[in-house]
Amino acid sequence: MIMKVLRMLISLFLLSLVIGQLPVIKVSASSMEGIPAKYTSEITYLVGKSVVKGYPDGHFHGTDEVTREQAATMVGRALGLNGQVRKSAFPDVNERSYASGYIQSAVEAGIIKGYPDGTYKPKSMMTRGEMAYLISHALDLEDTSDISYKDVNQKSPVYQSVNLLTTAGISEGTPGGYFLPGKTITRTEFSLFVARGLNSDFKVSQEEDLEVLSEKVVDADFLNVRQGPGTQYETVGRLMTGETVSVYKKEGDWRFIHSGNLKGYVHSYYLLDKPQGNWTIALDPGHGGRDPGASANGLVEKELVLDVSLKASEYMENTGVDVVMTRQTDWYPSLDGRVALATKNDADAFVSIHANAFASSATGVETFYYAAGLSNREYASVKLATFINNRLYKEMDMSNRGVKNVGYRVVKHNPLPAVLTEIGFLTNETDASKLKTDHYREAAARAIAMGVVDYYNWKE
Incomplete structure (x- = not known):
């Protein structure tokens, strides 16, 4: 145990020395120029411990980068490895290089490794991913957590190291939920990593003292996440429509949220409650296969509604609601077959998506349900139709033709709360011009998906 602690401390010291590979002079933090104001505390701390030293010109040079041979040499010296200049396992390392012995010894000790092509690239700058590997091994980090970066998936060779570093509070990635593992690491970044490794006061806050207050769903085309609770930040x-966020605290109308590794503040107006039940919605793109539906103004109904339905399904992926599609390609399931498929897959509500056709002057959106009386199922159908229609006419910027009681087969002969929504008239030039665009197809899909979320929140 003592040897393990000593090895960790030596490794931390070694890591810090990589920063000062060029000739240095002793300098105080107050006299060193070029220290980023944002990180004065961390770098001053390292200067006070003689971890960071000044260059002959008295500058910090925070944007300078660290090479792989510099890192290997410092690792070798710190760990007492054999530094005798000699031939290494890598053909691109000159055996007379000052770093050759340390590189070979570090490889034998499992501290560093080369590239898949058998080279080491000693003059190359070390990347953030490589440094994550080095620091996580030097500190003997063991704890991992459920972290995610947009550019580091679980199959990435640096995922484990990045996870260890993030879980330890040494790194939190970059704005927007990225880690940038292939980006070279600068003296400033490296200084921050070392300071956080040496002193827990500098570690990235993991909000360990905060509990999740609620889960929400984003209800906006896109939602800016800000550094603080206000538009001035x-x-x-x-975040995009349908993405789920965890709310950790409230500040007025603003909420501090996490979504993956993206953290920050969003306005509460653009958040919906995330349905908590185990809900499954059936989305039914009308027509298909041998039945094209309506055709006008260069549009074919079966193609249009399939596109919108698939988009709506994508919006629902992160809302906590499962989706069953009655068709995902151009084929024709019978009307009764659509209902049977929904019930077989344990759907608890049904939405059939269509486009209208009539006189060229007819325009707008409308949504249908069926009710002979007002049973629980029928009342739920009315609510589902209302939630979807209220969003649809606004998103589509079309006239609201309302919610209507009509006995279409897929809504009348259906044991589930069921609606049929018409997203516009193919026979109307204005409606059709919108339905030809991806913008309005996305709008229709958002309206349907978020209307379903409204419905399930009402159910709860």
Whole structure:
């Protein structure tokens, strides 16, 4: 145990020395120029411990990068490895290089490794991913957690190291939920990693003292995530319709949220409650296969509604609601077959998606349900139709033709709360011009998906 602690401390010291590979002079933090104001505390701390030293010109040079041979040499010296200049396992390392012995010894000790092509690239700058590997091994980190970066998936060779570093509070990635593992690491970044490894006061806050207050769903085309609770704060990322966030605290109308590794503040107006039940919605793109539906103004109904339905399904992926599609390609399931498929897959509500056709002057959106009386199923159908229609006419910027009681087969002969929504008239030039665009197809899909979320929140 003692040897393990000593090895960790030596490794930390070694890591810090990589920063000062060029000739240095002793200098105080107060006399060193070029220290980023944002990180004065961390770098001053390292200067006070003689971890960071000044260059002959008295500058910090925070944007300078660290090479792989510098890192290997410092690792070798710190761990007492054999530094005798000699031939290494890598053909691109000159055996007379000052670093050759340390590189070979570090490889034998399992501290560093080369590239898949058998080279080491000693003059190459070390990347953030490589440094994550080095620091996580030097500190003997063991704890991992459920972290995610947009550019580091679980199959990535650096995923484990990045996870260890993030879980330890040494790194939190970059704005927007990225880690940038292939980006070279600078003296400033490296200084921050070392300071956080040496002193827990500098570690990235993991909000361990905060509990999740609620789960929400984003209800906006896109939602800016900001550094603080107000529009005056810098944007650090964006969220899209249907993405789920965890709310950790409230500040007025603003909420501090996490979504993956994206953290920041969003306005509460653009958040819906995330349905908590185990809900499954059946989405039914009308017509298909041998039945094209309506055709006008260059549009074919079966193609249009399939596209919108697939988009709606994508919006629902992160809302906590499962989706059953009655068709995902151009084929024709019978009307009764659509209902049977929904019930067989344990759907608890049914939405059939269509486009209208009539006189060229007819325009707008409308949604249908069926009710002979007002049973629980029928009342739920009315609510589902209302939630979807209220969003649909606004998103489509079309006239609202309302919610109507009509006995279409898929809504009348259906044991589930069921609706049939018409997203516009193919026979109307204005409606059709919108339905030809991806913008309005996305709008229709959002309206349907978020209307379903409204419905399930009402159910709860």
